[in-house]
Amino acid sequence: MRVLASAPAKIILFGEHSVVYGKPAIAAAINLRTYVRAEFNDSKRIKIEAHDIKTPGLIVSFSENEIYFESDYGKAAEVLSYVRQAIELVMEEADANGKGVTVSITSQIPVGAGLGSSAAVAVATIGAVSKLLGLELTREEIAKLGHRVELLVQGASSGVDPTISAIGGIIHYEKGKFEHLPFVELPIVVGYTGSSGPTKELVAMVRRTYEEMPEIVEPILTSMGKVVEEAIETLLSELEEGMKLARLGRLMNINHGLLDALGVSTKKLSELVYAARTAGALGAKITGAGGGGCMYALAPEKQSEVATAITIAGGTPIITEISREGLRIEEVLP
Numbered sequence: 001m002r003v004l005a006s007a008p009a010k011i012i013l014f015g016e017h018s019v020v021y022g023k024p025a026i027a028a029a030i031n032l033r034t035y036v037r038a039e040f041n042d043s044k045r046i047k048i049e050a051h052d053i054k055t056p057g058l059i060v061s062f063s064e065n066e067i068y069f070e071s072d073y074g075k076a077a078e079v080l081s082y083v084r085q086a087i088e089l090v091m092e093e094a095d096a097n098g099k100g101v102t103v104s105i106t107s108q109i110p111v112g113a114g115l116g117s118s119a120a121v122a123v124a125t126i127g128a129v130s131k132l133l134g135l136e137l138t139r140e141e142i143a144k145l146g147h148r149v150e151l152l153v154q155g156a157s158s159g160v161d162p163t164i165s166a167i168g169g170i171i172h173y174e175k176g177k178f179e180h181l182p183f184v185e186l187p188i189v190v191g192y193t194g195s196s197g198p199t200k201e202l203v204a205m206v207r208r209t210y211e212e213m214p215e216i217v218e219p220i221l222t223s224m225g226k227v228v229e230e231a232i233e234t235l236l237s238e239l240e241e242g243m244k245l246a247r248l249g250r251l252m253n254i255n256h257g258l259l260d261a262l263g264v265s266t267k268k269l270s271e272l273v274y275a276a277r278t279a280g281a282l283g284a285k286i287t288g289a290g291g292g293g294c295m296y297a298l299a300p301e302k303q304s305e306v307a308t309a310i311t312i313a314g315g316t317p318i319i320t321e322i323s324r325e326g327l328r329i330e331e332v333l334p
């Protein structure tokens, strides 16, 4: 039997980092996906084939006749830890420890770029392997397992990323619970800096700043929470479309400033944010953990101008759409 599952990337419209401290966030699934194929193998081992991820620590040396490969196996194993934990949790749930399973991954999502590649790979793996093992899990249960994977690997995680990747659409997420917000085709442009920021390290960095200066950081997180509440009200309001987007844009800019205050922006991210605003975006901010990775802009009727401005500023624009669909079982073959 062979199962192919896929799960989407996301952008955090509002509320990254503060969501880890119990504040609300708004997240949307986007049309970039990670595909995971799971099948039984004849060994009693778990085999992971990750086709789109760089394996760190590989050293190659060669003489005239021979070529030698060395690897820092610790680093190589670490990069596969989301997939490994996801498989192990499902094997445990299905009481299937000891079975041979091969998992093969291909992905459209840039890694460590704030678009939730870790959650997408975890959710798609859980979806594919659970189906293979005959375990009937709801999308909510898969989101919860995905959250456990992120907690095990990162040490801290709000759970917003695995939830949006499993569920799809646009959600309001808060303290482990979610509700759908009305689906809207937001005119967004994502700008990729080309560098990555590991979520684990950025979340830990914010935690250190919080512990060092709680009286300064607490009000920043509280303000972020208020920005998100205001954005939820705006999305649910009867405001005319243009006014709605203009208000959301202003709230994005405030959210970006607060993220910058927490220390998660970079020079390149700020350059892309200002380039987008100058080219006519109503708002622009980081998406995800920051420290590199991506920003996104809200740019009705200005998507191509903003994309060009992002390119001129040295970034890579990604014009994408909000995806209604979360986890998808693409194919089940006998």
Ligand SMILES: Nc1ncnc2c1ncn2[C@@H]1O[C@H](COP(=O)(O)OP(=O)(O)O)[C@@H](O)[C@H]1O
Pocket: 034, 050, 051, 052, 053, 078, 079, 080, 081, 082, 083, 105, 106, 107, 110, 111, 112, 113, 114, 115, 116, 117, 118, 119, 121, 197, 198, 199, 200, 288, 289
């Ligand atoms: N295609 C993939 N195959 C295997 N692991 C992946 C893949 N994509 C992402 N990952 C895992 O997710 C990690 C990046 O997660 P993270 O730091 O949270 O950034 P983000 O989720 O924003 O991309 C990678 O280092 C790797 O461990």
Ligand SMILES: C[C@@](O)(CCOP(=O)(O)O)CC(=O)O
Pocket: 015, 016, 017, 018, 019, 020, 112, 113, 114, 115, 116, 117, 118, 156, 157, 158, 159, 160, 161, 199, 203, 287, 288, 289, 290
């Ligand atoms: C920073 C954070 O709010 C989002 C991280 O998203 P990403 O892994 O950078 O795509 C962490 C979390 O919510 O667990």
Ligand SMILES: [Mg+2]
Pocket: 116, 117, 118, 119, 161, 199
């Ligand atoms: Mg992640």
